[in-house]
Amino acid sequence: xxxxxxxxxxxxxxxxxxxISVRPAFVEVHAENYLRPSPSLEKVLRLRHDFEFSVxxxxxxxxxxxxxxxxxxxxxxxxxxxxxxxxxxxHLSWSCFEGRYFNDxxxxxxxxxxxxxxxxxxxxxxxxxxxxxAIENPSAYLGFRHSTLTEAEFLDGLVRRSGCGLLLDIxxxxxxxxxxxxxxxxxxxxxxxxxxxxxxxxxxxxNVLDDGxxxxxxxxxxxxxxxxxSLFDEVLQRFGPRPTLIEWDTDIPPLAVLLDEAAHAExxxxxxxxxxxxxxx
Amino acid sequence: xxxxxxxxxxxxxxxxxxxxxPELVATIGGDSRTALxxxxxxxxxxxxxxxxxxxxxxxTVAAVVGQEFFGLLARDFMAGxxxxxxxxxxxxxxxxxxxxxxxxxxxxxxxxxxxRLDWALNVAFHAGLEPRLxxxxxxxxxxxxxxxxxxxxxxxxxxxxxxxxxxxxxxxxQPGAPVDKVDLAAGPVCLAIxxxxxxxxxxxxxxxxxxxxxxxxxxDPLATATRYASQVAKDFDPAATFxxxxxxxxxxxxxxx
Numbered sequence: 001x002x003x004x005x006x007x008x009x010x011x012x013x014x015x016x017x018x019x020i021s022v023r024p025a026f027v028e029v030h031a032e033n034y035l036r037p038s039p040s041l042e043k044v045l046r047l048r049h050d051f052e053f054s055v056x057x058x059x060x061x062x063x064x065x066x067x068x069x070x071x072x073x074x075x076x077x078x079x080x081x082x083x084x085x086x087x088x089x090x091h092l093s094w095s096c097f098e099g100r101y102f103n104d105x106x107x108x109x110x111x112x113x114x115x116x117x118x119x120x121x122x123x124x125x126x127x128x129x130x131x132x133x134a135i136e137n138p139s140a141y142l143g144f145r146h147s148t149l150t151e152a153e154f155l156d157g158l159v160r161r162s163g164c165g166l167l168l169d170i171x172x173x174x175x176x177x178x179x180x181x182x183x184x185x186x187x188x189x190x191x192x193x194x195x196x197x198x199x200x201x202x203x204x205x206x207n208v209l210d211d212g213x214x215x216x217x218x219x220x221x222x223x224x225x226x227x228x229x230s231l232f233d234e235v236l237q238r239f240g241p242r243p244t245l246i247e248w249d250t251d252i253p254p255l256a257v258l259l260d261e262a263a264h265a266e267x268x269x270x271x272x273x274x275x276x277x278x279x280x281x
Numbered sequence: 282x283x284x285x286x287x288x289x290x291x292x293x294x295x296x297x298x299x300x301x302x303p304e305l306v307a308t309i310g311g312d313s314r315t316a317l318x319x320x321x322x323x324x325x326x327x328x329x330x331x332x333x334x335x336x337x338x339x340x341t342v343a344a345v346v347g348q349e350f351f352g353l354l355a356r357d358f359m360a361g362x363x364x365x366x367x368x369x370x371x372x373x374x375x376x377x378x379x380x381x382x383x384x385x386x387x388x389x390x391x392x393x394x395x396x397r398l399d400w401a402l403n404v405a406f407h408a409g410l411e412p413r414l415x416x417x418x419x420x421x422x423x424x425x426x427x428x429x430x431x432x433x434x435x436x437x438x439x440x441x442x443x444x445x446x447x448x449x450x451x452x453x454x455q456p457g458a459p460v461d462k463v464d465l466a467a468g469p470v471c472l473a474i475x476x477x478x479x480x481x482x483x484x485x486x487x488x489x490x491x492x493x494x495x496x497x498x499x500x501d502p503l504a505t506a507t508r509y510a511s512q513v514a515k516d517f518d519p520a521a522t523f524x525x526x527x528x529x530x531x532x533x534x535x536x537x538x
Contacts, residue, residue, distance in 0.1 A: 032367050032368050032369070035368050036368065036370060036371075036407040037407055037408060037409040037410070038406055038407050039406070039410075039478065039479050039480060042410065058367070059367025059368070060367075061367075063286075064290070065285075065286045065287040065290055069367075072366070072367060075368075094290060095367065096367070097290045097291065097293075097294040098291075098294070099363075099365060100294065100363040100364065100365065101363075101364040101365065101366065101367050102294070102297050102323075102327045102364070103327055103330050103331050103334070103364060103367070103369065104297075104323055104326050104327050104330070106290075106293060106323060107323075108286070109286065109289055109308075111286070113285060113286055114286045117286055141319045141322050141323070142309050142310070142311070142316070142319040142320065143309070143310040143311065144289070144308050144309065144310060145307075145308050145309070145310045146283070146284065146308060147310075179319075180310075180311070181311070209315045209318050209319075210314060210315060210318055211312060211314045211315055213312075213315065215319070215322070217322070
């Protein structure tokens with residue numbers, strides 16, 4: 001797939017996507033929305049004839065000390081087999097403990113022990129699917145005192161041990177850096193850029209904590225903000241273009257708004273100065 | 282101090298379930314004044330997002346009681362019913378029983394049946410699309426072999442009997458519905474809930490029709506189901522009923538497995 005811009009597929013837009021001629025380069029589905037039979041799944045399978053797909057799983061809980069839920073993994077594998085997506089991704093997080101799910105991307109302490117566990121779980125996922133999976137940096141609202149690695153060091157270790165790719169969510173970098181008092185440039189410096197296979201862009205909101213400080217919430221409910229577009233340009237300069245997705249999961253707007261955001265990303269990708277990409281230099 | 286990943290996740294899970302975890306709070310870096318607040322963001326997100334998923338699965342219940350009250354119901358339900366699957370549309374199988382047990386809280390005797398209808402629509406929506414019998418399929422069949430035909434509701438379909446007019450309550454709950462009051466004395470009702478090409482839907486069945494379908498789904502052939510339905514409803518018209526079922530694409534051939 002050539003580096004170009006796609007959109008997250010929302011059920012509200014399925015019918016319109018089947019009709020329109022101006023189309024995004026690819027669409028991404030959340031795996032867990034299409035594991036059961038439904039009219040929506042049937043439409044997605046029809047769309048597959050005309051669109052490149054990426055599959056983004058949110059419930060495999062790759063950070064779980066319990067390991068991967070094999071029954072759920074089997075269902076995801078069946079969907080991947082049906083859709084034959086260009087890219088598959090999951091998150092550096094956990095959401096399940098002793099059989100109970102929490103429907104959130106929960107934070108991990110970045111320790112060697114956790115790295116062993118996540119690398120084992122990612123390895124199990126890739127073995128089951130028979131292909132590489134990209135792991136996405138999450139949005140962080142807190143850090144653990146007993147972490148011994150930075151997030152980027154953890155991702156670097158994960159790439160080395162499991163052979164996974166990276167999905168660099170640029171909004172998440174912005175959110176995490178703000179919430180934990182980090183410099184996005186420092187965060188990016190430690191990242192193995194050559195492992196990045198996809199970018200995500202999304203909107204966030206801003207809340208105020210009791211001490212008067214602000215915290216950014218990764219809610220995927222608005223347009224990509226200026227700060228994130230600016231960081232995207234910087235990332236393109238550092239690592240070069242990759243397929244880029246516009247995510248929008250709450251307060252879903254008309255399809256035209258998502259396509260407009262994708263067009264913005266397309267322009268940024270086209271304007272990236274490939275001659276001076278830091279990674280390639 | 283929490284050291285292992287398992288210990289950290291056990292404490293975090295307990296926190297998300299509403300149990301305070303001072304040891305977990307102590308492991309959160311940065312300003313101690315905001316550590317608990319940062320953890321609470323996750324607790325609130327879980328409650329809010331699972332509550333929203335439940336409201337999406339039970340839209341009629343949510344419309345009847347209002348989003349605010351539904352949030353309270355959902356919070357109570359979540360406290361006692363773990364999410365055991367990351368596929369959110371699977372959550373809520375026992376919500377109708379919960380709603381029935383909470384009648385003191387909401388005071389609506391029909392609400393549990395409304396929840397049963399919402400869940401039945403959810404199950405039907407997530408059923409595979411099986412081929413349906415049509416009048417054209419049966420046009421060439423000899424009359425005597427037609428009477429031995431076995432037919433059933435498609436997978437994911439169900440029948441709901443209620444003392445209340447669930448069809449009218451559902452209609453009144455639709456966005457923009459002109460009706461804001463339902464005559465509860467308009468019940469009882471029997472509904473067949475089934476998957477259509479683009480959605481899930483229900484139809485109201487007359488007593489004879491309901492009996493006819495029940496016996497078909499039990500594995501009885503058309504002739505036997507007709508006989509039983511005629512005993513239930515003296516005015517049962519088998520030809521009209523079978524024609525209506527075929528027109529609705531409500532039946533598939535074969536017996537239930």
